[in-house]
Amino acid sequence: MKLVNFRRIEITDLIAGGLVTVVGLFAAIRSLASYPLGSASRMGPGYYPMLIGGVLIVLGLCIAFARAFQQPTGEVVDREAMPLGEDDEEEDIRSVLRDTAPSIVLVPCAIALFGFLLERAGLIPACVGLTVVSVFAASHFSWVRLVELIVAIPIIAYLIFVVGLGLPFELVKGWF
Amino acid sequence: MELLNHLAVGASVALTWNGLFYCFIGVTLGMFVGVLPGVGPLPAIAMLLPVTFYLDPIQAMIMLSGVYYGGQYGGKTASILLNLPGTAPAAVTCLDGYPMAKQGRADIALFVTTISSFVGSLLGIILVGGFAPLLAKFALSFGAAEYFSLVVLALIGASAMGGSSFARSLSMVFFGLLLGIVGEDVTSGRERFTFGIPQIADRLDLVAVAMGLFGVAEVISTARKSRVHAAEGFSYKVRLPSREDMRRTWKPTLRGAGMGAICGILPGAGATMASFLAYAVERWVSKTPEKFGTGMIEGVTAPEAADNAAAQSSFIPTLTLGIPGSAVMAVMLGALMIHGITPTPRLITDNAELFWGLVVSFLLGNAILLVFNIPMIGIWVRLLQIPYTILYPIILAFICIGVYSINSSVFDIYLVLLFGLMGYGMRLLHLPPAPLILGFILSPMLEQNFRRAMLLSRGSFEVFVERPISAAFLAASALIVLAVLAATVRRALRNRKSIRKPVEV
Structure with missing residues (x-):
């Protein structure tokens, strides 16, 4: 017997989210380390990329783990009823x-x-x-x-x- | 009277031999890539960018935009005959178009959708000519804060409507923003994220990024799928639709055109959303909604009208504000910038020849497409027999030569290769490339306006909400985010309830 509706954390989510987080970390660290930040009124070259890096880190974590919170889902959910264009995660990578x-x-x-x-x-x-x-x-x-x-x-x-x-x-x- | 003068200016540019020639080339190519499933207008436009370096900006824009709206005409052909959308917005046309073809009414479906497309385009063009100048006047008062907030709205809108999950789309927008700052910082002159590579000190090349993400990635993922599929059961003769068919066509066409024209202007909405929305509305207003999907003529005409209207009206924000609503428009904007034209609200008055020349060329191009799609449709249908196995090596060669020709630099070929692999990886991970392109193009604009607004406000973030227009844009962005979050939470709750009764396999 197998229960289908406990969906594991998707591997594509983890990889995608992980990569986005890594890119974000890279951008943030490099901005902090190598480019002058300046102040909010006189921004240096590091300010804007640092913000982007920060947002990327948050988004990456969201992608990786969002499904864990809305977890047990799976086949009970009517796929037809999902909005058009919903990612077809079932496709095996x-x-x-x-x-x-x-x-x-x-x-x-x-x-x-x-x-x-x-x-x-x-x-x-x-x-x-x-x-x-x-x-x-x-x-x-x-x-x-x-x-x-x-x-x-x-x-x-x-x-x-x-x-x-x-x-x-x-x-x-x-x-x- | 004023409008006639403008149109005369446009005609003096578009109705020259050169104007006619590039318009014809553009719509022919657009029709070609539209008809063929798997080759969309975006890679085609990216592939043409290097060619347009050698044209003057008006001819370049006439040709590139022809590819775009021509593709919208062609897209429905494969939807109706093969149940395979030629372009993304035409996906919804499959639903009722293919059943019509199975009933032996493919020629009728192609005929009425062509009329709908034409009507939709006309409405879109009227809006471009009539509304864009008004919007431009309004936008003259925009300062740095307004532009910043508008770019934010465009990026959030595009992420929410893109079709993929919001977090994934938004992360690609931000990745695009990051790629967009590679190169020299305009304000400080400092190189950022260039890793000491001189070839990218002056921004990453848009052509290389777009061709890699859309062209090469597409080839990698579809080269194995051989596509030989003759359209069956289609008589190459064209029958005229019956009076009943025409009677059932005009209302959905007008509704679809109206909705499409509005969707095209909204940041992030665009042609695909327009056609899906138009289909949903037709089913909603219909007295027999259960018959949709079985070959309802309303189900093909409304989306096609919407799709074409949106394709035309999406030029409005790009040309008046310099803010594209979709990836195609972002590349279009890139093409303008390559020629040293940054669209601002003053473009319409300062560069009247370009703007009105484009409007007149839209009319001309749509007339050509009408001829392509009604008397000559048989020729295009035969194109469906071209297998992808023949096309993709040609596409690859064109990409390589094209990207090399921009700077005569082999480095750019390797850059395309890199972005191709990245684009393929993104497909595997369901990370959409279109928001990335949008972010990439808009990044410098976002940063500069952000910095300028903050400089003027002496470092106070309140400037973005104190100014009413800017506040309205930000409020709209916040609403979109809230709507997406609410939908996610609702789905999560529904799923939580559904686990109570596990299913056995």
């Missing part, structure tokens, strides 16, 4: 992570590769590199799509940015 794992790795890699190649090898190699890496983030791979994109993306980029806007991109340059 781990399953989302698992589903998107390839794109979490590949999309940033594609962007980083573009940044790495752009000034070293030129616009076209950078576009090709970005395309090759990023297509593998899709759920299935297709050679046709890869070739189409490798041809299309540099052409689109050339037409819009070099021809259309007249930006001085070097299309291909010597690496070595």
Whole structure:
């Protein structure tokens, strides 16, 4: 037998609230330590960020623990009756992570590769590199799509940015 | 007579070849991103920002705003045909639009919603032309205290209406405020939170932040979901709605347009809230509320009219006060500031060409959209067959090249990457990115007016409640906070009662 309506403190709440609190602490401490506060009438550069930091700390704690106070809730509550757009906390964070794992790795890699190649090898190699890496983030791979994109993306980029806007991109340059 | 003169000024800007061209590009692109589910107007506008650096500010604004209101037209297409909203405000159109499509009435639904959208837009534009100048005159008397309180109201309003939990939205507003002060402090010249990185000494780049949070984060979370879905059972011929359909359309359209136009002006309300509100009201006034959700024509026309009216009228606070009510408007404001224009109440008189040029271009753009959506709708429906797997590498390339082109700096590409990862993490934790952008844009304004008001009052916080207009804004903010808290407490109490009878699984 299991009781569904004792909801534990949500892990997403804890992480989200914790991160917000940490950012707030960082802002407040750094403002106090490194920037002059000034007075209320003549504020120094530290006054405003210190206030922001303080509010962030409070909000972070609210996010992390608010549910603990309005606790036991759960399935008895009619989800349909909740206001539209209410967070769907039931969505398991781990399953989302698992589903998107390839794109979490590949999309940033594609962007980083573009940044790495752009000034070293030129616009076209950078576009090709970005395309090759990023297509593998899709759920299935297709050679046709890869070739189409490798041809299309540099052409689109050339037409819009070099021809259309007249930006001085070097299309291909010597690496070595 | 005066209005005609203004419109003539606007026409002299908007009805030139350049004006027509950028308006056309803007609404076409808007329609495109609106039709496609998963690509919204905000990332599109952020992606276009670097391009607008090379245009004059009027052309830039004509194009960017075209993307926004064009997207509102396109958004309903996928709602009706596929039960997938193309844009956020169009989500509510699914409820009755998709049942209509299943009954073989998709073309009727698209037709009447286009008319409603057009009527809603017209009302919004009339309000922009008629009400904005009045509001600007009123706002001329605003001092630092009033501006501070108004920004507070806008930020609180946006957090309360955003859809996520209030604490989460508000925390993102404050995180945005914090990100907004990275760089040199204007008053003291001191660098704050720059960690000695020279590239961010002069503020974080709005384009990098917006593209990362909305563009890259979106690609990361949806790249795996292949979206190939041909719209079925839609005849590409357009039938005219019957007289009965038209009879049932005009009242909801006018009600929706009215509500939408008001929602657009209110800080934080915006198009999404307008369309949901309009739907709720239609169901409330209807004699047959139980039929909603089964393909009621009132349930598609009212939200679409509201959504478009709000999209147009939301330009009012942005252009007259410099205070955006939504993330899209915040980016729009950023675009103006990139061109060195800070909207103040004097914008309408000092920069009449820009303001009235925009108003005329709105009219023009909506006329183009009417053509796109009635005789040419078949072409757009076919766009739904473009899979996301083809689109996202193109989007990524566009983001990277675009952000690089602003300062010719590879650093900005890595900055986009960083904000993309952050945006993805925020999605996982249900932290909404839209309030962050709003806070980010408004932070300098908030700080400067705060400092100025406190300097003038010699350090007394009472200045914000002593001045009546400022006090009214703060009172409104406090009311919103109280309303949210009351709702939370009520829900908590209700839940507490409900635990008495545990359920077995």
